Amino acid sequence: MSSISSVLSTAVQSLLADTGALQVTNDNIANANTPGYSRQVPIFQEAAPANDGSFSVGNGVVLEGYQSVRDELVSNQIQQETQSQSSANAQLNTLQQIQPTFTTSTEDIGTEMSALFTSLSSLSTNPTSSAERQGVLTAGSDLVAAFNSASSVLTTQQAALNSPVDQDVSQINQLTQQIAALNPQIAELTASGQNGGSLQDQQNQLALQLSALTNVSTIQTANGETLTTGNGTPLVVGSQSYALQTATGSDGMQHVLDQNGTDITGALSSGDLGGTIQMRDHTIPGLLSQLDTLASQFGNAFNAAQAKGFDQNGAAGGNFFTVPATVAGSAGAISMAITDPTKIAASSDGTAGSNGNVANLSAVQTNLLPSGNTPAEGYANLVYQVGSLTSNANAESTATTASLLQLNDQLSSVSGVSIDQEATNLITFQTAYQAAARVVSTVQAMFEVTMAMGTAAAD
Amino acid sequence: MRVANMVPDMEYAVQQSQQALSAALQQVSTGLRVNKPSDDPGASASMVISLASSANVDQYTSNVSAIQSQMQTADSAINAVVTSLNTAITLAGAGSTSTASLANDQALAAQAQGILSNVISQANTSYQGVYLFAGSASSTPPFVAASTTYNSQNGSAAAPLSTTSPLTAGSVTTINDASTGQAFNFTAAAGDTITDLENAISAATAAGTLSTGTTATINTKGELAISSKSGIVASSNDPVLGSMRAGFGTEVPNTYAYVGNSTVNSVQVGDSTTVATNVPGDQLFTLGANVIGSLKGLITALQSGNSSVVAAGGAAVSAALNYVSQQRVPLDNTISQLSDQDSFLNQETLTLTTHQTALVGVNLATAATSLSQAELDNAAVLAAAAKVLPQTLLNYLVPG
Numbered sequence: 001m002s003s004i005s006s007v008l009s010t011a012v013q014s015l016l017a018d019t020g021a022l023q024v025t026n027d028n029i030a031n032a033n034t035p036g037y038s039r040q041v042p043i044f045q046e047a048a049p050a051n052d053g054s055f056s057v058g059n060g061v062v063l064e065g066y067q068s069v070r071d072e073l074v075s076n077q078i079q080q081e082t083q084s085q086s087s088a089n090a091q092l093n094t095l096q097q098i099q100p101t102f103t104t105s106t107e108d109i110g111t112e113m114s115a116l117f118t119s120l121s122s123l124s125t126n127p128t129s130s131a132e133r134q135g136v137l138t139a140g141s142d143l144v145a146a147f148n149s150a151s152s153v154l155t156t157q158q159a160a161l162n163s164p165v166d167q168d169v170s171q172i173n174q175l176t177q178q179i180a181a182l183n184p185q186i187a188e189l190t191a192s193g194q195n196g197g198s199l200q201d202q203q204n205q206l207a208l209q210l211s212a213l214t215n216v217s218t219i220q221t222a223n224g225e226t227l228t229t230g231n232g233t234p235l236v237v238g239s240q241s242y243a244l245q246t247a248t249g250s251d252g253m254q255h256v257l258d259q260n261g262t263d264i265t266g267a268l269s270s271g272d273l274g275g276t277i278q279m280r281d282h283t284i285p286g287l288l289s290q291l292d293t294l295a296s297q298f299g300n301a302f303n304a305a306q307a308k309g310f311d312q313n314g315a316a317g318g319n320f321f322t323v324p325a326t327v328a329g330s331a332g333a334i335s336m337a338i339t340d341p342t343k344i345a346a347s348s349d350g351t352a353g354s355n356g357n358v359a360n361l362s363a364v365q366t367n368l369l370p371s372g373n374t375p376a377e378g379y380a381n382l383v384y385q386v387g388s389l390t391s392n393a394n395a396e397s398t399a400t401t402a403s404l405l406q407l408n409d410q411l412s413s414v415s416g417v418s419i420d421q422e423a424t425n426l427i428t429f430q431t432a433y434q435a436a437a438r439v440v441s442t443v444q445a446m447f448e449v450t451m452a453m454g455t456a457a458a459d
Numbered sequence: 460m461r462v463a464n465m466v467p468d469m470e471y472a473v474q475q476s477q478q479a480l481s482a483a484l485q486q487v488s489t490g491l492r493v494n495k496p497s498d499d500p501g502a503s504a505s506m507v508i509s510l511a512s513s514a515n516v517d518q519y520t521s522n523v524s525a526i527q528s529q530m531q532t533a534d535s536a537i538n539a540v541v542t543s544l545n546t547a548i549t550l551a552g553a554g555s556t557s558t559a560s561l562a563n564d565q566a567l568a569a570q571a572q573g574i575l576s577n578v579i580s581q582a583n584t585s586y587q588g589v590y591l592f593a594g595s596a597s598s599t600p601p602f603v604a605a606s607t608t609y610n611s612q613n614g615s616a617a618a619p620l621s622t623t624s625p626l627t628a629g630s631v632t633t634i635n636d637a638s639t640g641q642a643f644n645f646t647a648a649a650g651d652t653i654t655d656l657e658n659a660i661s662a663a664t665a666a667g668t669l670s671t672g673t674t675a676t677i678n679t680k681g682e683l684a685i686s687s688k689s690g691i692v693a694s695s696n697d698p699v700l701g702s703m704r705a706g707f708g709t710e711v712p713n714t715y716a717y718v719g720n721s722t723v724n725s726v727q728v729g730d731s732t733t734v735a736t737n738v739p740g741d742q743l744f745t746l747g748a749n750v751i752g753s754l755k756g757l758i759t760a761l762q763s764g765n766s767s768v769v770a771a772g773g774a775a776v777s778a779a780l781n782y783v784s785q786q787r788v789p790l791d792n793t794i795s796q797l798s799d800q801d802s803f804l805n806q807e808t809l810t811l812t813t814h815q816t817a818l819v820g821v822n823l824a825t826a827a828t829s830l831s832q833a834e835l836d837n838a839a840v841l842a843a844a845a846k847v848l849p850q851t852l853l854n855y856l857v858p859g
Contacts, residue, residue, distance in 0.1 A: 128589065
């Protein structure tokens with residue numbers, strides 16, 4: 001049977017429910033700009049009705065709890081896209097450091113190569129001129145410097161990428177420890193039917209930070225999140241995290257090892273770490289190989305042309321460049337073999353005034369090297385390669401940024417806090433609270449009337 | 460779709476518009492569409508090739524200018540030789556008349572000697588330190604007065620050279636014969652002695668490279684003496700012999716030997732175009748109709764006073780004049796070709812510049828328009844952001 005007490009109880013429950021709802025609305029507003037925060041909504045449940053004779057009467061509302069609004073699918077997509085973006089950015093950052101070396105200037109390899117051949121052409125008009133001969137030597141030295149510089153830039157960039165590898169692995173280990181620590185707490189909450197709430201948000205953020213570092217796969221289990229690298233190396237299983245290590249390999253580079261000491265460097269394909277390794281172990285070595293091949297073949301071809309002629313003193317032409325025996329490292333090690341301008345083998349008959357061998361030296365510009373290209377074509381291919389890699393990395397970075405924006409918009413549309421919506425909720429719950437409070441006031445008045453019944457005050 | 464927060468989209472839009480604005484500004488300020496390889500990898504690679512071509516064309520243009528000056532100097536010298544030969548023909552005409560006196564002929568002979576000296580001077584023309592008619596032996600005058608005897612610097616009565624004196628392996632001893640117009644070169648092999656040099660000279664004499672009677676002996680002063688009645692010029696870089704010096708008073712009048720060579724240098728003035736830059740002195744002055752020989756012959760004829768001999772001498776000089784005029788034609792053609800090539804290279808420069816502009820340049824009018832549009836877009840995005848971002852429902856709710 002309904003009573004004033006039951007009415008009061010219902011109103012009080014309503015007040016409590018609305019207070020709880022206001023609390024979560026307040027929490028949402030406070031965390032409107034917190035990265036990774038998933039808005040929470042109050043779960044209202046109608047209280048079990050009471051039987052009042054032949055009819056049942058509602059018993060008010062119960063605040064069952066709070067539910068975080070998430071979209072796990074979109075969250076996973078964001079993690080994947082973050083891996084791609086970080087990888088692209090890592091590669092783009094390094095390529096942007098390398099690109100100026102291959103940009104046309106007064107000192108790039110292409111310009112210096114041209115200068116060497118034009119100096120030879122100038123020498124042909126006056127083969128006994130010491131000024132013209134010195135011009136050829138200077139041009140040769142400048143070309144050597146250009147090769148050395150380009151090689152130095154590439155090798156320096158490659159070596160510099162070892163530091164980010166160490167840093168990324170250290171960060172990965174910190175993150176996996178934190179994720180593992182959260183797993184049992186979240187598992188306990190979900191086992192009791194509760195929402196993971198802020199703990200889950202924290203873990204999702206940590207997983208996102210981890211995705212920025214390397215390629216990870218996430219599986220939800222009863223014990224929480226299980227994370228592995230792309231090749232299945234475990235990082236987190238339940239409450240246990242598995243640390244990665246770095247060690248210097250025989251190539252002088254930092255290698256990444258799993259907890260058993262197995263080298264997994266090649267399996268890390270995404271994230272900042274994957275992008276860094278891609279640049280260090282594949283992209284830069286590829287560019288260096290092309291550069292070394294160009295320097296080696298060009299130097300040897302020029303020396304062969306020198307050998308066909310005679311220097312200003314009538315002696316058979318010697319090497320113009322000192323080229324290493326092995327192709328690897330040629331660009332960094334190539335140097336001038338002569339410093340005496342008279343050693344330039346311009347003559348074809350041993351007389352100082354002959355320029356007959358200049359044609360052979362000049363022909364190095366147009367003859368095909370063993371690679372199948374002329375020297376200028378070989379360098380142009382390098383320029384194209386660097387430009388293409390940089391352009392592609394930039395495009396990937398731009399595309400993933402746009403994609404992430406869309407995905408985050410999607411996620412935000414589900415999980416994000418809308419100030420407008422929370423303001424509306426404030427009004428809604430405030431109004432409901434006010435209404436429930438009015439009921440309480442009304443019941444209070446009714447109590448007073450009841451208490452006053454049969455007394456002089458009642459009259 | 461529920462929109463919770465417009466800030467990220469607005470930030471992205473602002474960033475995009477600012478990037479577009481920055482790119483447009485860079486294009487207008489540099490006039491270039493491609494500033495780095497990643498802007499257009501293909502165009503950047505093509506520019507490498509094109510710039511190399513431009514550098515070559517610029518050098519060809521410089522080469523043309525350098526060669527033109529040199530060849531015009533050579534042509535002027537040949538022109539002076541032609542003038543001298545014409546004068547010599549006139550002298551021959553005067554000396555071949557039956558009324559010419561011996562005294563008159565002697566005077567004419569003296570004038571002819573002057574003409575010969577002038578021709579030699581022209582034949583030894585240099586340009587910026589390079590002797591133009593010496594072939595590739597261009598650091599020394601190609602025509603040297605011949606002497607009957609050349610002696611080695613080394614050797615003395617106290618320390619004479621001997622036939623068994625070993626020569627330095629690789630050293631070269633050269634004899635240029637004024638009569639045959641040929642050069643004898645002896646490169647000493649390991650173990651060779653002066654005897655081997657003497658034998659080689661004898662063989663060259665028998666072969667006709669050197670004039671009959673050319674000998675090499677150790678003289679009373681202990682020096683190696685190389686002798687030839689027709690006149691020679693000898694040189695050696697063998698430190699055992701030292702330099703070769705003409706014997707005092709042994710100069711053969713009106714006789715010169717060619718000590719240059721026959722090498723013709725070529726210079727590239729186009730990707731597929733080379734030009735010969737010199738005419739060897741032997742080709743011009745001693746071979747063929749033999750300009751120098753004909754002048755020497757005229758001098759001798761005038762000194763003889765025999766009018767018919769003088770007439771024959773004049774005919775030889777005429778033949779030499781015709782020969783020189785013919786030899787001059789390729790030189791003049793080359794000078795003309797260089798002028799045409801210069802015009803062609805100017806056009807090539809323009810073509811390459813146009814190509815390069817098409818590859819990496821930007822139409823400034825288009826770039827300016829793009830910049831204006833980018834500025835408008837940026838202003839619109841910023842205005843929209845300023846309008847929309849501060850607005851929430853809270854701005855409209857009345858406190859109470």
